[in-house]
Amino acid sequence: MTDSQGDGVGGATAMDLYEKLTAQGDKVRSLKTAKADKAEVDAAIQLLLKLKVDYKGVSGQDYKAGCPPSESAVVSNNGQLGNGAEEDTVDPWNVATNSAKGVDYDKLIVRFGSSKVDQELVDRIEKVSGQKPHHFLRRGIFFSHRDMHQVLDAYEKQKAFYLYTGRGPSSQAMHVGHLIPFIFTKWLQDVFDIPLVIQLTDDEKYLWKDLTLEDCQRFAVENAKDIIACGFDVNKTFIFSDLDYMGSSPEFYRNVVKIQKHVTFNQVKGIFGFTDSDCIGKISFPAIQAAPSFSNSFPQIFKGRKDVQCLIPCAIDQDPYFRMTRDVAPRIGYPKPALLHSTFFPALQGAQTKMSASDANSSIFLTDTPKQIKNKVNKHAFSGGKDTVEEHRQHGGNPDIDVSFMYLTFFMEDDEKLEKIRQDYSSGALLTGELKKMLIETLQPIITAHQEKRKNVTDEMVKQFMTPRSLDFNF
Amino acid sequence: MTDSQGDGVGGATAMDLYEKLTAQGDKVRSLKTAKADKAEVDAAIQLLLKLKVDYKGVSGQDYKAGCPPSESAVVSNNGQLGNGAEEDTVDPWNVATNSAKGVDYDKLIVRFGSSKVDQELVDRIEKVSGQKPHHFLRRGIFFSHRDMHQVLDAYEKQKAFYLYTGRGPSSQAMHVGHLIPFIFTKWLQDVFDIPLVIQLTDDEKYLWKDLTLEDCQRFAVENAKDIIACGFDVNKTFIFSDLDYMGSSPEFYRNVVKIQKHVTFNQVKGIFGFTDSDCIGKISFPAIQAAPSFSNSFPQIFKGRKDVQCLIPCAIDQDPYFRMTRDVAPRIGYPKPALLHSTFFPALQGAQTKMSASDANSSIFLTDTPKQIKNKVNKHAFSGGKDTVEEHRQHGGNPDIDVSFMYLTFFMEDDEKLEKIRQDYSSGALLTGELKKMLIETLQPIITAHQEKRKNVTDEMVKQFMTPRSLDFNF
Numbered sequence: 001m002t003d004s005q006g007d008g009v010g011g012a013t014a015m016d017l018y019e020k021l022t023a024q025g026d027k028v029r030s031l032k033t034a035k036a037d038k039a040e041v042d043a044a045i046q047l048l049l050k051l052k053v054d055y056k057g058v059s060g061q062d063y064k065a066g067c068p069p070s071e072s073a074v075v076s077n078n079g080q081l082g083n084g085a086e087e088d089t090v091d092p093w094n095v096a097t098n099s100a101k102g103v104d105y106d107k108l109i110v111r112f113g114s115s116k117v118d119q120e121l122v123d124r125i126e127k128v129s130g131q132k133p134h135h136f137l138r139r140g141i142f143f144s145h146r147d148m149h150q151v152l153d154a155y156e157k158q159k160a161f162y163l164y165t166g167r168g169p170s171s172q173a174m175h176v177g178h179l180i181p182f183i184f185t186k187w188l189q190d191v192f193d194i195p196l197v198i199q200l201t202d203d204e205k206y207l208w209k210d211l212t213l214e215d216c217q218r219f220a221v222e223n224a225k226d227i228i229a230c231g232f233d234v235n236k237t238f239i240f241s242d243l244d245y246m247g248s249s250p251e252f253y254r255n256v257v258k259i260q261k262h263v264t265f266n267q268v269k270g271i272f273g274f275t276d277s278d279c280i281g282k283i284s285f286p287a288i289q290a291a292p293s294f295s296n297s298f299p300q301i302f303k304g305r306k307d308v309q310c311l312i313p314c315a316i317d318q319d320p321y322f323r324m325t326r327d328v329a330p331r332i333g334y335p336k337p338a339l340l341h342s343t344f345f346p347a348l349q350g351a352q353t354k355m356s357a358s359d360a361n362s363s364i365f366l367t368d369t370p371k372q373i374k375n376k377v378n379k380h381a382f383s384g385g386k387d388t389v390e391e392h393r394q395h396g397g398n399p400d401i402d403v404s405f406m407y408l409t410f411f412m413e414d415d416e417k418l419e420k421i422r423q424d425y426s427s428g429a430l431l432t433g434e435l436k437k438m439l440i441e442t443l444q445p446i447i448t449a450h451q452e453k454r455k456n457v458t459d460e461m462v463k464q465f466m467t468p469r470s471l472d473f474n475f
Numbered sequence: 476m477t478d479s480q481g482d483g484v485g486g487a488t489a490m491d492l493y494e495k496l497t498a499q500g501d502k503v504r505s506l507k508t509a510k511a512d513k514a515e516v517d518a519a520i521q522l523l524l525k526l527k528v529d530y531k532g533v534s535g536q537d538y539k540a541g542c543p544p545s546e547s548a549v550v551s552n553n554g555q556l557g558n559g560a561e562e563d564t565v566d567p568w569n570v571a572t573n574s575a576k577g578v579d580y581d582k583l584i585v586r587f588g589s590s591k592v593d594q595e596l597v598d599r600i601e602k603v604s605g606q607k608p609h610h611f612l613r614r615g616i617f618f619s620h621r622d623m624h625q626v627l628d629a630y631e632k633q634k635a636f637y638l639y640t641g642r643g644p645s646s647q648a649m650h651v652g653h654l655i656p657f658i659f660t661k662w663l664q665d666v667f668d669i670p671l672v673i674q675l676t677d678d679e680k681y682l683w684k685d686l687t688l689e690d691c692q693r694f695a696v697e698n699a700k701d702i703i704a705c706g707f708d709v710n711k712t713f714i715f716s717d718l719d720y721m722g723s724s725p726e727f728y729r730n731v732v733k734i735q736k737h738v739t740f741n742q743v744k745g746i747f748g749f750t751d752s753d754c755i756g757k758i759s760f761p762a763i764q765a766a767p768s769f770s771n772s773f774p775q776i777f778k779g780r781k782d783v784q785c786l787i788p789c790a791i792d793q794d795p796y797f798r799m800t801r802d803v804a805p806r807i808g809y810p811k812p813a814l815l816h817s818t819f820f821p822a823l824q825g826a827q828t829k830m831s832a833s834d835a836n837s838s839i840f841l842t843d844t845p846k847q848i849k850n851k852v853n854k855h856a857f858s859g860g861k862d863t864v865e866e867h868r869q870h871g872g873n874p875d876i877d878v879s880f881m882y883l884t885f886f887m888e889d890d891e892k893l894e895k896i897r898q899d900y901s902s903g904a905l906l907t908g909e910l911k912k913m914l915i916e917t918l919q920p921i922i923t924a925h926q927e928k929r930k931n932v933t934d935e936m937v938k939q940f941m942t943p944r945s946l947d948f949n950f
Contacts, residue, residue: 203732213729243732247725254688254718257678260756265740268755280743281735284759 017055021063024048071113071323087111090317091273093208095344100382100401102351105143105316105343112319114144114341121148128152129191136184136342139409144316146326147338151311155192160473161309162301163188164292164337166199167227169219169241170209174226175363176443177345179450180410182230184342185313189236195301195471196237198227199292203242207281217243224462226366229454232465235472238301239465242288248468252297259287262328271320289318290325293337300468310337315344346406350382366451370444377404377440378433384425385432396428397435404432404439411442492530496538499523546588546798562586566748567792568683570819575857575876577826580618580791580818587794589619589816596623603627604666611659611817614884619791621801622813626786630667635948636784637776638663639767639812641674642702644694644716645684649701650838651918652820654925655885657705659817660788664711670776670946671712673702674767678717682756692718699937701841704928707940710947713776714940717763723943727772734762737803746795764793765800768812775943785812790819821881823855841926845919852879852915853908859900860907871903872910879907879914886917 028044055063088097088104097103109116122133136142151161165185167178189196200223202216220241227239246253265283268274274283291297295308302308312322319341326336347362361380364373384402386392399405399422412418421438424430503519530538563572563579572578584591597608611617626636640660664671675698677691695716702714721728740758743749749758766772770783777783787797794816801811822837836855839848859877861867874880874897887893896913899905
């Protein structure tokens with residue numbers, strides 16, 4: 001099962017079976033009404049029962065008339081299925097694994113019911129966009145998707161889509177890991193030439209953290225500067241803070257209410273693990289993260305159109321929000337958003353956890369000096385090398401658990417150079433200190449350049465990006 | 476107990492006892508730390524335990540350090556306390572009683588922990604406002620309050636307050652009962668010369684009813700016309716639809732989020748009876764009805780001030796929302812709103828239930844013709860008279876259960892005339908048909924005049940009332 005509605009019994013998807021079941025239910029009722037022959041009725045009931053069993057096998061859900069199969073029901077118990085003890089934990093607030101290699105992403109695709117970004121899809125993106133695929137795609141950093149083929153099919157027929165990504169502004173400090181979705185989103189914006197909306201969930205951070213509204217709004221503006229420094233086109237990009245935009249757009253609030261009407265507490269409890277002790281703000285927040293997935297939430301950009309499909313590039317921990325969104329979409333008459341999921345950027349200490357913005361030594365911050373970068377990598381980057389030079393030369397290091405090597409896969413663009421490093425490190429020709437030096441020399445100019453660009457982001461530019469307005473969108 | 480924090484053991488309020496308990500807890504701890512004499516420690520603990528028992532008796536709640544007594548915890552189980560079977564049901568969605576006289580309002584004051592509008596308060600309103608009290612006050616139609624003395628104390632010291640009331644626009648049709656809070660609010664606005672905000676909860680109606688967003692917004696505008704026809708001063712009145720205003724005022728949404736952070740699902744479950752199957756929109760809605768209680772939700776009117784106290788005239792079924800609001804207010808640094816509660820306007824069929832906008836014969840609608848009014852009263856108004864004229868002449872009728880008489884207490888302004896009717900009907904001198912005729916002749920001109928005034932309410936006027944703007948407010 002590579003998709004919640006993917007291959008099942010004899011190739012039938014959950015949706016196929018759902019439709020067959022509905023038709024068969026109608027048939028049984030009409031046979032009974034017509035007082036048909038008993039054998040005929042019994043046969044029809046037998047088929048109905050078999051379809052119900054098949055449906056449950058494929059969808060993981062009991063059939064309920066009028067309720068099409070749900071994507072979010074596939075994954076229950078807050079991101080864990082089956083014998084949870086052995087599973088990685090991945091939800092919007094927690095990412096944890098026992099493996100030094102990090103989360104098992106292939107298993108996650110199965111659990112979340114998404115699809116793998118395979119070579120065929122990467123080739124197709126190259127063909128449709130006419131551009132060499134970003135190294136995040138080539139190297140499996142954006143490793144999972146939902147409905148990308150549908151987006152590309154439509155794009156080939158001149159039907160545009162738009163991009164939506166976001167950030168929770170929980171502090172002023174952003175680290176290099178936070179840039180991953182933005183670097184990739186900028187690439188998508190450039191190669192497809194489409195509009196982009198970026199949500200800063202300052203309301204979410206207020207609800208979840210011990211912060212004031214004013215703190216969260218200040219962090220939103222500071223984070224916006226780092227995002228703008230990634231080079232987004234102001235004519236195609238709208239950045240908004242929830243605390244501002246909710247109160248600036250009746251259309252946005254109307255979509256929030258529509259979503260809120262179609263999601264029960266039971267559902268968010270299953271998807272997000274909320275409890276009765278959670279505040280009502282947390283409980284209703286998922287609708288606010290869902291709303292930008294629908295184009296009529298932005299009437300300035302899409303002139304009231306509700307049919308422009310949305311593509312969301314994000315880290316896979318955000319998927320629960322969008323499984324919920326995709327369940328709701330057809331019920332309120334909107335297209336489901338498509339997704340491209342990234343892996344997590346590992347902490348310097350190892351891939352077992354996501355980085356923490358509150359631990360200065362857990363990652364490289366966008367404000368770090370070249371010297372700090374050097375010290376942090378040398379001191380804290382978990383090494384896959386051997387204990388002594390002699391051992392390392394003899395047995396080689398393990399790049400799969402080496403954080404410096406992992407960071408290079410994110411930030412070194414040259415595939416051949418990276419592959420040579422991998423081989424040399426594995427063979428023992430390359431020592432840990434030499435690998436770290438390469439990472440330091442790769443990161444330092446990237447961070448320095450970011451700081452230069454950020455310095456040039458004026459308050460006036462922030463205001464421009466954050467003003468609801470028309471964008472270049474001609475479809 | 477006339478207030479949740481009112482008279483209790485030896486005159487101590489729940490808040491008094493809470494403070495004593497906190498101090499006593501500190502004392503016990505410091506005695507233990509100081510390894511004081513066992514007898515002394517034991518005596519301190521005995522007093523602590525006694526205070527806990529007293530506190531529970533007065534507040535109805537267990538003492539919990541750091542949690543001051545809550546108003547909403549006084550009433551649990553969705554408006555019913557104790558042996559619920561014998562109690563009236565009163566919450567925002569249900570009003571039911573077994574008594575032909577209607578809900579027992581004295582019991583409700585005790586259960587809700589509010590205070591009675593007694594003669595002393597009516598006299599004081601007369602003194603402070605310099606106006607004869609409205610007959611709704613003189614006749615106990617606005618029968619219950621919270622903190623009215625505090626509002627009047629402040630007003631005497633030139634500290635203004637503002638009024639907030641509202642309506643859920645569930646249909647185009649409004650009946651005379653819907654006018655009660657507006658008639659009284661207009662009087663309050665006139666005699667105190669203060670600003671007023673009127674919330675149309677079109678989002679609530681969308682969430683609770685099988686209606687589209689467009690229906691609810693249309694009903695909001697239609698209802699606004701009936702409200703404006705009551706004669707509100709456009710320079711002192713702001714009418715808003717949630718679906719519009721939420722998206723027009725970042726300050727309003729900020730207060731909604733603040734409230735949502737400070738109320739848990741457990742709390743709204745206790746107050747409103749929500750269940751896990753309710754949609755997340757319903758669960759978070761109470762914060763939206765609470766937000767207009769705080770003056771900085773309207774920066775156009777109050778220029779960012781958060782300290783202007785709010786007085787809410789409303790039917791008592793809305794009290795659960797405002798008990799919650801009053802619990803939250805001090806925790807987010809705002810003054811608690813004061814309240815004036817009205818009784819329910821009875822259905823033509825009798826005082827056992829509230830009127831229903833969906834049953835045309837249950838009440839007099841604002842669109843009824845003089846003929847329809849006559850027919851409805853004659854045909855449907857429940858009579859407290861005897862079966863035959865002879866019996867009636869001999870034993871008299873019962874005005875306490877007679878709907879025509881009840882309606883006259885709402886709409887006949889002349890106290891002496893009303894009292895004479897009461898006496899004549901009780902003695903049997905006045906027959907049911909004659910009483911009904913008096914009601915018909917009282918209602919017909921009121922409804923006709925309302926229709927005239929409504930006809931003159933233009934779309935332009937509605938727009939004016941519903942535009943966020945500065946009001947006459949000079950304090």
